[in-house]
Amino acid sequence: MERILATYYIETPFAPGKAAAVLAGEQSSGTFVAVPGETEELKQRFAARVESVELLETVKEPAIPGASSKDGLYHRAIVKVSWSIENFGYNLPVLVSTLQGNLYEITQFTGLKLMDIELPASYGSFFSGPSFGITGCRELTGVYNRPLIGTIIKPSVGLSPEQTAGIVNVLSEAGIDFVKDDELLSSSGNSSFEDRLSAVMQVINRQADKTGKKVMYAFNISGDMDDMLYRYEKIIQAGGTCAMVSINSVGLSAVKKICDQGQLAIHAHRNGWGMLTRHPLLGIDFRAYQKLWRLAGVDQLHVNGIQNKFWESDDSVVNSIDACLTPFYTHKTVLPVVSSGQWGGQAFETWRRTKTTDLLYMAGGGIMAHPMGAAAGVQALQQAWQGAVEGMTLEETAKQFPAFAESVKKFGTK
Amino acid sequence: MERILATYYIETPFAPGKAAAVLAGEQSSGTFVAVPGETEELKQRFAARVESVELLETVKEPAIPGASSKDGLYHRAIVKVSWSIENFGYNLPVLVSTLQGNLYEITQFTGLKLMDIELPASYGSFFSGPSFGITGCRELTGVYNRPLIGTIIKPSVGLSPEQTAGIVNVLSEAGIDFVKDDELLSSSGNSSFEDRLSAVMQVINRQADKTGKKVMYAFNISGDMDDMLYRYEKIIQAGGTCAMVSINSVGLSAVKKICDQGQLAIHAHRNGWGMLTRHPLLGIDFRAYQKLWRLAGVDQLHVNGIQNKFWESDDSVVNSIDACLTPFYTHKTVLPVVSSGQWGGQAFETWRRTKTTDLLYMAGGGIMAHPMGAAAGVQALQQAWQGAVEGMTLEETAKQFPAFAESVKKFGTK
Numbered sequence: 001m002e003r004i005l006a007t008y009y010i011e012t013p014f015a016p017g018k019a020a021a022v023l024a025g026e027q028s029s030g031t032f033v034a035v036p037g038e039t040e041e042l043k044q045r046f047a048a049r050v051e052s053v054e055l056l057e058t059v060k061e062p063a064i065p066g067a068s069s070k071d072g073l074y075h076r077a078i079v080k081v082s083w084s085i086e087n088f089g090y091n092l093p094v095l096v097s098t099l100q101g102n103l104y105e106i107t108q109f110t111g112l113k114l115m116d117i118e119l120p121a122s123y124g125s126f127f128s129g130p131s132f133g134i135t136g137c138r139e140l141t142g143v144y145n146r147p148l149i150g151t152i153i154k155p156s157v158g159l160s161p162e163q164t165a166g167i168v169n170v171l172s173e174a175g176i177d178f179v180k181d182d183e184l185l186s187s188s189g190n191s192s193f194e195d196r197l198s199a200v201m202q203v204i205n206r207q208a209d210k211t212g213k214k215v216m217y218a219f220n221i222s223g224d225m226d227d228m229l230y231r232y233e234k235i236i237q238a239g240g241t242c243a244m245v246s247i248n249s250v251g252l253s254a255v256k257k258i259c260d261q262g263q264l265a266i267h268a269h270r271n272g273w274g275m276l277t278r279h280p281l282l283g284i285d286f287r288a289y290q291k292l293w294r295l296a297g298v299d300q301l302h303v304n305g306i307q308n309k310f311w312e313s314d315d316s317v318v319n320s321i322d323a324c325l326t327p328f329y330t331h332k333t334v335l336p337v338v339s340s341g342q343w344g345g346q347a348f349e350t351w352r353r354t355k356t357t358d359l360l361y362m363a364g365g366g367i368m369a370h371p372m373g374a375a376a377g378v379q380a381l382q383q384a385w386q387g388a389v390e391g392m393t394l395e396e397t398a399k400q401f402p403a404f405a406e407s408v409k410k411f412g413t414k
Numbered sequence: 415m416e417r418i419l420a421t422y423y424i425e426t427p428f429a430p431g432k433a434a435a436v437l438a439g440e441q442s443s444g445t446f447v448a449v450p451g452e453t454e455e456l457k458q459r460f461a462a463r464v465e466s467v468e469l470l471e472t473v474k475e476p477a478i479p480g481a482s483s484k485d486g487l488y489h490r491a492i493v494k495v496s497w498s499i500e501n502f503g504y505n506l507p508v509l510v511s512t513l514q515g516n517l518y519e520i521t522q523f524t525g526l527k528l529m530d531i532e533l534p535a536s537y538g539s540f541f542s543g544p545s546f547g548i549t550g551c552r553e554l555t556g557v558y559n560r561p562l563i564g565t566i567i568k569p570s571v572g573l574s575p576e577q578t579a580g581i582v583n584v585l586s587e588a589g590i591d592f593v594k595d596d597e598l599l600s601s602s603g604n605s606s607f608e609d610r611l612s613a614v615m616q617v618i619n620r621q622a623d624k625t626g627k628k629v630m631y632a633f634n635i636s637g638d639m640d641d642m643l644y645r646y647e648k649i650i651q652a653g654g655t656c657a658m659v660s661i662n663s664v665g666l667s668a669v670k671k672i673c674d675q676g677q678l679a680i681h682a683h684r685n686g687w688g689m690l691t692r693h694p695l696l697g698i699d700f701r702a703y704q705k706l707w708r709l710a711g712v713d714q715l716h717v718n719g720i721q722n723k724f725w726e727s728d729d730s731v732v733n734s735i736d737a738c739l740t741p742f743y744t745h746k747t748v749l750p751v752v753s754s755g756q757w758g759g760q761a762f763e764t765w766r767r768t769k770t771t772d773l774l775y776m777a778g779g780g781i782m783a784h785p786m787g788a789a790a791g792v793q794a795l796q797q798a799w800q801g802a803v804e805g806m807t808l809e810e811t812a813k814q815f816p817a818f819a820e821s822v823k824k825f826g827t828k
Binding site: 042084087098100101102104105156222340 | 507511
């Protein structure tokens with residue numbers, strides 16, 4: 001019978017192997033006294049197994065509250081635990097409860113992070129993965145051989161539908177590939193979803209009729225299940241190609257239901273992610289996280305950006321991009337969404353470290369606040385990427401391309 | 415216009431007021447350069463406001479990774495931030511993205527926990543809250559003036575539907591009020607949901623016909639949206655009264671859709687909760703968390719238990735019970751589910767500290783492994799509560815009631 005293998009980074013005042021055994025017990029049989037019916041045969045078939053324990057460093061302070069150590073020492077380790085898929089089948093929420101459930105309550109751990117999961121072959125056929133992924137998003141936007149260039153409408157909340165559509169008009173004439181709502185906006189006091197959809201799609205459709213290029217706009221449909229399905233249909237009717245969901249806020253079952261519709265590319269915003277991963281010894285690593293959401297079927301997934309304005313290190317961002325681009329069954333590959341304080345200057349380091357253009361590269365102020373206007377802002381980003389891919393330095397690229405040179409002047413001190 | 419007020423516990427190497435202003439900016443306008451259209455009028459209407467900053471202690475080590483301090487000091491504070499409900503209306507996922515979204519990414523914080531939220535009056539009428547709550551669950555089970563006594567089928571995974579039904583038969587003859595699936599089980603290799611539902615409800619219905627008392631069984635419907643709705647209907651058809659959902663694994667939108675059906679009491683299992691709260695300076699406190707789920711409409715919510723087997727302190731458990739029992743609009747009150755290593759001995763301390771019997775008091779091995787059998791196990795729990803409420807000590811209660819005395823002998827050294 002196929003098994004699922006989970007890798008945890010743990011810290012414990014006890015022997016790591018014993019703490020891992022507590023985890024395996026809690027997450028498969030789980031009670032503090034033996035009860036009738038708990039036979040050896042059942043245990044063999046359904047019990048979680050500790051597959052390996054790799055000892056790491058020992059420290060003197062616990063990372064998070066838990067049992068105290070008698071000798072003042074806390075041991076870190078990488079432990080691998082496996083479960084038969086008979087326990088949960090192809091039920092993602094129950095899989096999550098198994099991998100990320102009550103185990104975080106176990107007092108024997110003073111640190112616990114789910115680092116990765118290895119899923120069995122049958123998951124690749126039961127789940128069909130992203131309906132669009134990188135290839136589909138490229139087809140929908142007609143962008144090949146370079147990153148998709150995108151932006152977020154700012155201010156996040158407050159513009160009227162007409163103002164938003166006005167900005168989209170400027171951006172689409174400027175040659176942008178992708179625009180999105182902010183995650184803080186779905187329907188606000190002065191911008192109902194329906195009105196914004198209608199105003200924005202009028203601009204996008206008119207521009208598409210003129211040039212043949214349809215801007216992909218990610219409308220934030222996050223909300224109640226029925227509202228999301230209703231808005232999804234409205235986007236299709238209006239000729240849109242993409243819907244955005246805040247995956248942590250909406251949750252796994254509803255996001256999967258949206259992805260299962262299969263007619264729009266799903267832009268997965270991971271806001272709230274810092275809460276789940278920011279502590280090195282608590283929560284979940286992006287490598288495990290992105291697998292769950294790829295099973296659910298999202299097409300685009302946020303990964304932050306190089307030299308971002310947030311807390312995350314470049315190494316972590318590079319790892320996340322690599323995770324997204326790692327093949328997953330024969331599924332379409334999820335498109336990594338690079339954002340946060342990007343203006344084109346980071347294209348060089350992003351390219352140097354990832355050697356990929358399979359990115360949705362998002363810049364906010366970097367486009368709209370470009371000294372020569374939004375069109376030059378979009379051009380500057382394309383130029384930055386062209387320069388980076390052709391092996392030029394930032395300085396060489398700035399010398400060759402005036403629009404990018406202006407970006408460097410305005411944003412380069414950042 | 416009504417506003418929502420959020421209280422955060424923060425840590426920052428900067429002036430706390432300045433860090434709070436970054437949070438407010440990021441969570442309402444949010445970009446690193448000014449853009450056209452961001453007028454003063456819009457800011458006034460849609461900007462988040464820092465309402466207060468209360469300085470606490472200063473420490474020398476950051477709680478979680480973030481910007482480093484120039485003087486080596488990290489300042490802790492309680493900050494209150496408010497938003498107009500015009501920003502998100504009555505959209506729970508967008509509210510969550512506002513209160514718990516990208517703010518966890520802000521490098522200016524080396525600690526950030528959402529402690530509480532104050533919601534406006536109109537939320538109380540837009541959201542109808544739990545369909546059953548404490549009063550409804552008492553009516554469904556016919557239990558008044560004492561806690562509902564419940565148990566979890568163990569081993570968590572592995573029993574056949576017939577074995578599960580056999581245990582339910584023993585338990586229902588023993589006078590149990592409530593039984594639940596483990597969160598690790600929905601459909602397993604040898605216990606499909608449908609077969610288990612059918613076998614268990616046959617036992618429960620037969621017993622109800624005989625005695626007039628129908629045991630409430632929380633069937634774990636967690637899964638894909640459509641599967642959950644299908645299973646929900648199946649439970650109704652089979653005469654069941656309750657469905658269980660793992661709220662963190664399933665997610666807010668799908669859980670709300672289930673609660674909105676309004677025909678079954680919804681048992682909300684919070685597995686995964688440790689990940690969200692275990693670090694004192696990261697995530698969300700139960701007081702904020704339970705409000706979101708009460709808005710979604712869950713009827714029963716896990717709170718761990720006094721002297722539990724997990725990491726959580728008694729103080730934290732007491733606070734959680736208090737949070738659940740605090741009136742919320744004119745909504746029905748959510749029933750706190752007390753569990754984890756409970757056997758009756760903790761009834762005294764639980765009563766002393768909470769002075770309530772509005773609890774679903776769960777014991778696993780404490781019932782099934784009682785030396786005189788399950789019926790005595792159920793009796794022992796009722797006796798423990800009777801003794802506690804009547805002001806007796808554990809010892810006095812054990813003297814009066816032989817079944818409880820046996821519990822003390824077997825589990826009392828714990």
